[in-house]
Amino acid sequence: SAVISQKPSRDICQRGTSLTIQCQVDSQVTMMFWYRQQPGQSLTLIATANQGSEATYESGFVIDKFPISRPNLTFSTLTVSNMSPEDSSIYLCSVEGQSGSSYNEQFFGPGTRLTVL
Amino acid sequence: TQLLEQSPQFLSIQEGENLTVYCNSSSVFSSLQWYRQEPGEGPVLLVTVVTGGEVKKLKRLTFQFGDARKDSSLHITAAQPGDTGLYLCAGGRGYQKVTFGTGTKLQVIP
Numbered sequence: 001s002a003v004i005s006q007k008p009s010r011d012i013c014q015r016g017t018s019l020t021i022q023c024q025v026d027s028q029v030t031m032m033f034w035y036r037q038q039p040g041q042s043l044t045l046i047a048t049a050n051q052g053s054e055a056t057y058e059s060g061f062v063i064d065k066f067p068i069s070r071p072n073l074t075f076s077t078l079t080v081s082n083m084s085p086e087d088s089s090i091y092l093c094s095v096e097g098q099s100g101s102s103y104n105e106q107f108f109g110p111g112t113r114l115t116v117l
Numbered sequence: 118t119q120l121l122e123q124s125p126q127f128l129s130i131q132e133g134e135n136l137t138v139y140c141n142s143s144s145v146f147s148s149l150q151w152y153r154q155e156p157g158e159g160p161v162l163l164v165t166v167v168t169g170g171e172v173k174k175l176k177r178l179t180f181q182f183g184d185a186r187k188d189s190s191l192h193i194t195a196a197q198p199g200d201t202g203l204y205l206c207a208g209g210r211g212y213q214k215v216t217f218g219t220g221t222k223l224q225v226i227p
Contacts (some may be wrong), residue, residue, distance in 0.1 A: 004159075040203060043160070043217045056215075092159050104148055104209025108159030 002027050002095050006110035012115045013083055020079045021112045023093035027074035033106065034066070036091045043092065049076050083116045090114070120144075121208055121218035129224040130196055132181035138221045140190045147210050149182055154203040159209045196225045 003026040013019050023032065031050055035043040047055040047068055055068040069077045080087050091112045097105030121142045125152070130136055148167045152160035164173050166182035166189065173180045177226075179192040193200055206218035 001162075025202075039156075040220070040222050042205065042220045045214060048214070074132070079158050094159070103163055104161055104207070104215045106151055106160075106207075106215065107162065110157070113157075 002029065002107045004093060004095065004107060005066055006091075006093060006109040006112050008109045008112055009110065010113040012117065015084050015116055017083055018079055018081045019083065019114060020077050021091055021093075023076045023078070025074045025095055028075070029095040031096055032076045033094045034068065034076075034078045035094065037090045037092060037111070039090060046078070046091075063097065077093075080114065083114075085116045088114055114116065121216050123204075123218040123221045125221060126219065127222045129226065132197060133195050133225050136193050136196060136223070138193075138204055138223075140189045140191075140218050142187050142216075143209060144210075144216075145186050146208035146210070147186070147215075148208070149186070150207045150209070150215075151180055151189070151191055153184060153205065155201075155204065160203075160205055165223075168181055193213055194222075195206045196223075198225045198227050203224050 005024045007022045022078045031048055033048055034046040036046055037043050045058050046061045046066055049055045049068050049070040051070045051073050065081055067079045092108050094106040094108040121140055124139045147160050148165055151163045151167050153163055154160040164180045169184045169186045171182045177194045201224050204221045208216045
């Protein structure tokens with residue numbers, strides 16, 4: 001299993017500003033995923049990030065609002081741009097358990113709890 | 118849209134009681150995972166089931182995949198406060214994106 005760290009663990013931001021969340025994995029992985037979660041609720045996939053290509057965004061999420069970088073096989077960033085209180089949530093990154101496996105197992109970072117005032 | 122409905126949504130029980138959480142869908146999945154998430158942490162993988170009718174045990178936790186691979190259940194025997202958390206099922210269909218269940222929030226009272 002991969003070990004994943006995220007920075008920051010939490011932040012309180014003013015509306016209109018932007019926050020960049022970092023995700024570091026201890027091994028090389030093909031795909032990284034970014035999710036949003038309201039406390040105690042399910043996960044919503046924001047986008048899938050492959051190294052060397054543009055991220056693939058899910059319906060309801062756009063690159064201008066959530067730009068993603070994937071400069072190498074162990075690192076990714078998600079930026080939440082021009083924040084509003086509706087962006088207050090937990091943001092999680094994850095990776096597949098086994099590259100190329102069809103089992104869809106994922107390993108998650110500890111999450112970033114964002115509060116927008 | 119593939120939906121995975123979990124029931125119950127919330128569960129508060131006394132230590133020592135048994136409980137079952139259900140994960141249901143109208144879609145067939147090639148694999149199904151169960152995760153547990155504690156406050157301030159990311160979800161942690163508990164188990165993967167891939168064969169219809171498969172039963173897996175993890176100490177006091179028993180997981181079953183439905184015969185038609187559309188549903189699953191998680192049974193906890195003699196629940197302990199350490200079992201408290203958010204339980205999420207997730208269904209996979211090969212190389213398509215994973216669908217997460219609606220979640221079950223469990224509280225075990227000492």
